[in-house]
Amino acid sequence: DEESPSIIVHPDHKVAKINDNIYGGFTEHMGRCIYGGIYDPGNPLSDEIGFRKDVIDAMKDLNVPVVRYPGGNFVATYHWLDGVGPRENRPKRPELAWLGLEPNTFGTDEFMKWCEVVGTEPYLCLNFGTGTLDEALAWLEYCNSAQDTYYANLRRKNGREEPYNVKYWALGNECWGPWQVAQLTKEDYAKKAYQWAKSLKLLDPSIVLILCGETGYSSWDYYVLKECVTWSVHGLGGDRTKSLIDMHSIHIYTADKEHMANATAPRGAERAIQMASALIDLARIENGVPETVPRQTICFDEWNVWDPIRAPGELGAEEKYTLSDAIAVSVFLNGFIRQAKDLGMANIAQSVNVISPLITTKDGIVKQTIWWPLLLFSKYMRGHSIAVNVRAPEYTGRTNPAWIRATIETPYLDVSASISDDGYVSLAVANLSEEKAFDVKVEGVKKGEVKVYMVDGENVDVANTADEQKVGIKESSWDGVGKFRFGKHSFTLLRWKA
Ligand code: AHR
Known part of the structure; x- marks a missing residue:
């Protein structure tokens, strides 16, 4: 919708x-x-x-x-x-x-x-x-x-x-x-x-x-x-x-x-x-x-x-x-x-x-x-940064410094995209929300093999120590069909050949 x-x-x-x-x-x-x-x-x-x-x-x-x-x-x-x-x-x-x-x-x-x-x-x-x-x-x-x-x-x-x-x-x-x-x-x-x-x-x-x-x-x-x-x-x-x-x-x-x-x-x-x-x-x-x-x-x-x-x-x-x-x-x-x-x-x-x-x-x-x-x-x-349009709910709470929201948007999904010299597209998506996962329609993605690299954790306070690495990279793949779920408080990189 x-x-x-x-x-x-x-x-x-x-x-x-x-x-x-x-x-x-x-x-x-x-x-x-x-x-x-x-x-x-x-x-x-x-x-x-x-x-x-x-x-x-x-x-x-x-x-x-x-x-x-x-x-x-x-x-x-x-x-x-x-x-x-x-x-x-x-x-x-x-x-x-x-x-x-x-x-x-x-x-x-x-x-x-x-x-x-x-x-x-x-x-x-x-x-x-x-x-x-x-x-x-x-x-x-x-x-x-x-x-x-x-x-x-x-x-x-x-x-x-x-x-x-x-x-x-x-x-x-x-x-x-x-x-x-x-x-x-x-x-x-x-x-x-x-x-x-x-x-x-x-x-x-x-x-x-x-x-x-x-x-x-x-x-x-x-x-x-x-x-x-x-x-x-x-x-x-x-x-x-x-x-x-x-x-x-x-x-x-x-x-x-x-x-x-x-x-x-x-x-x-x-x-x-x-x-x-x-x-x-x-x-x-x-x-x-x-x-x-x-x-x-x-x-x-x-x-x-x-x-x-x-x-x-x-x-x-x-x-x-x-x-x-x-x-x-x-x-x-x-x-x-x-x-x-x-x-x-x-x-x-x-x-x-x-x-x-x-x-x-x-x-x-x-x-x-x-x-x-x-x-x-x-x-x-x-390589090169490429154009990307994002529609995502806007965060309206306190920011530090306070002037940020007056001069630049702060959507829950923070996104950039690039294309490498050998033709791979990478889409970097941070979901800032502590509460919500977002199911997102990704247009322009190539159907088939999309590599998924995800950095997330149980809650926003988790940290890594010498004894335990709680946060790392989880790798998986996606067929590019339907919506992709960006989990709460996560960073995801999607990558595919253009
Ligand atoms: O990176 C630490 C310190 O922060 C640097 O020495 C200084 O340039 C800055 O104030």
Whole structure:
């Protein structure tokens, strides 16, 4: 009937290319992310370098394309030179972001090696706190230069002949935050970012530079974009085929104690992408940036469900995830697919132990609830996003933040769809309702063999532990005939050959 829920998939209507980098990771020197997470020398589960093999396998399963490093807030007092060369000469330093002690036994070369083993690309964040432009240039030279110069030779001396060719570089992290060791005003930041961008691109014009934004919809975002979105400033009159900065970074963590507010919160993150992308357009218009300059994309380089108050462990960082959070994560990811046109990269914060789908113990790894939708998206939601129409009852209760429902719909069924390069259609459906299953007519589905991958559980509070995995993926198939039942509080991915 007219009112019953329906989904219409349009495999022939491609909306935008999905950038593989939206499945990026993030490893910060924070809590047990590096030490005891990806790096755990002496543990029988580690290789001869000290890399945890179970973590590497998980990263490979997830097919993580890019990993951000070394922070986060940590980077604001990080001097990269402390972390290279013979270990016995590396200084221990007080660490001011998380008030710990940084041993520097894991640094640039270890991270690069780890990326190589995992098969992922490094993305480095520069120290905009206590760091200098000289240091940043030296780091870029160390990583990327093939010339006979001091820092390139230092890299060779440390055992690496070929440049690492690190493509992605961020101009600081959350420089607006009152928690920063050296917080900046938007005016000071924009001036500094512009200068650094100019110099860094002189040294290596091939890099992708990421500007430090806030939520995507603040006056900080508007101001720094307005000051820095321009064409390359190199050469007389500049080069109007290249941009000075290439991406704009935003960060959003969501959480709520009540399930529906928790599960709908990531719709605010989707709205943030739309708003940030409008600010990019506005800056380009106001600055008269010609179309020949590639349009800046959004780098959502920290996202996840995180409530530091409820998270146990050191620094309130070892968040324990429930089924409700897994549904929230699938809503985040659906939003990324729907906004694929504007999203150049996204990095779940973080990859291991700290606010993470993966928790290491000394003798194994726990895959938390949020791991499973992330795995399904990363495996199947690649290629192009495609058009999809959804009719589903609208949630009208409280949302967090409160403004979500005024600006973007919050139906109980949250949906996105994609088509892979080899012609497989994937339909991702989160049923947010705690009470109701929905029987849905799916138009555009191919009758015959539809693969079904389902993530659900007894109730929205269930979680996985080292002893028991209550939430995982259930596989089955459907003939595509009649209605499909999306169970209450579940995430389902349907997949068929177009
Ligand atoms: O990911 C944890 C922290 O959250 C990061 O260090 C910081 O950038 C953000 O505030």
